[in-house]
Amino acid sequence: MQKDHTQNRPKHIAIIMDGNGRWAEARGQERREGHRAGVEALRRIVKQSEDFGIRHLTLFSFSTENWGRPRSEVSFLMSLLERYIESDLADLHAEGVRVRVIGRRDGLSDKICRLIDRAESLTASNNRLFLQIAFNYGGREELADAAARLARRAANGTLDPEAINGDVLAAELLTAGVPNPDLVIRTSGETRLSNFMLWQSAYAELYFTDVLWPDFTRDDLQAAIDYYAERERRFGLVSASGETD
Numbered sequence: 308m309q310k311d312h313t314q315n316r317p318k319h320i321a322i323i324m325d326g327n328g329r330w331a332e333a334r335g336q337e338r339r340e341g342h343r344a345g346v347e348a349l350r351r352i353v354k355q356s357e358d359f360g361i362r363h364l365t366l367f368s369f370s371t372e373n374w375g376r377p378r379s380e381v382s383f384l385m386s387l388l389e390r391y392i393e394s395d396l397a398d399l400h401a402e403g404v405r406v407r408v409i410g411r412r413d414g415l416s417d418k419i420c421r422l423i424d425r426a427e428s429l430t431a432s433n434n435r436l437f438l439q440i441a442f443n444y445g446g447r448e449e450l451a452d453a454a455a456r457l458a459r460r461a462a463n464g465t466l467d468p469e470a471i472n473g474d475v476l477a478a479e480l481l482t483a484g485v486p487n488p489d490l491v492i493r494t495s496g497e498t499r500l501s502n503f504m505l506w507q508s509a510y511a512e513l514y515f516t517d518v519l520w521p522d523f524t525r526d527d528l529q530a531a532i533d534y535y536a537e538r539e540r541r542f543g544l545v546s547a548s549g550e551t552d
Contacts, residue, residue: 315536317489319363320356321511323503324349326495326519333519339383344521346387350395353404355525356436359532363437363485367503371411371445385419388442392422396429403435409481410444411452437485444481446505453479482507490535492528494520512538 324345331341349366356364369384399406406426415423456479460466477483487507491500496517500508514531516523 316360316532317512317535318361319365319486319488319490320361320531321365321367321488321491321504321508322352323367323491323493323497323501324520324523325493325497327521329495330519330521338380341521342380342384342387346391348521348523349391351525352523352528353399353436353438354402355528359528361436363439363488365409365439365441365482365488365504367441367444369410369442369444370502371443371448372502374414385416388440389419389422392426396426399426399438400430400433403433404430405433405437406430407437407439408442409439409449410442411448412443415443439482439485441503444503446500446502448502449481450476450506477506480506487511490514490531492516492531494518494523 327341327345328338329341330344331338334340349368352366353364368388373384374381396406406429408423408427412420412423453476457466457471457476461468461471482504487509488504488511490513491504491508491511492514493500494516496515498515500513504511512535514534516527516531518527
């Protein structure tokens with residue numbers, strides 16, 4: 308009997324949007340043109356996510372390591388975030404999308420911080436799709452920052468160190484209150500997480516594709532969801548066939 312894939316769809320997909328620079332270079336264009344094309348792909352996938360029953364979508368757009376890129380490229384990436392929020396926020400709000408930007412705020416301009424605050428405040432009550440944009444984000448940094456906050460609470464006597472467990476730590480992460488991703492997609496042929504949602508992705512299914520992010524389409528998203536539908540998620544337990552992780 309053929310499996311009913313509609314009953315086994317991911318509710319939270321996280322995507323490492325990789326390959327913008329290579330997409331541009333393959334066309335003899337400047338890297339910034341690849342980043343522009345990447346924003347168009349982002350818009351497409353956000354609009355298509357609801358069609359697939361996705362409730363949470365997390366997109367990795369700028370890592371803490373990306374500060375090491377040429378200054379002109381970093382400045383352009385910052386301007387892209389500004390323009391995306393300024394141009395798309397009204398439509399996202401009208402479509403019932405809740406927006407959250409996760410990552411460190413240090414190093415970001417006052418203007419970007421104000422735009423992020425506005426986007427999060429305006430869309431706080433929306434519930435059709437929860438869109439998280441990981442910007443100036445790093446998984447190790449997130450864990451270190453959370454541990455530091457817990458250590459301060461323990462030091463000042465407001466937290467019993469013996470009470471610290473996985474749930475307490477998870478509640479300190481930037482993604483607190485959001486379910487962990489079911490499926491992590493990485494484009495461009497790379498097969499690593501690159502410091503993305505290290506805690507949250509512990510039991511996520513991982514899907515790697517050679518498609519460069521600007522070329523990522525609805526069909527590619529469908530292929531990733533079909534892959535997920537074939538997986539049996541055991542979370543360290545025994546499967547129906549008696550197999551273990």
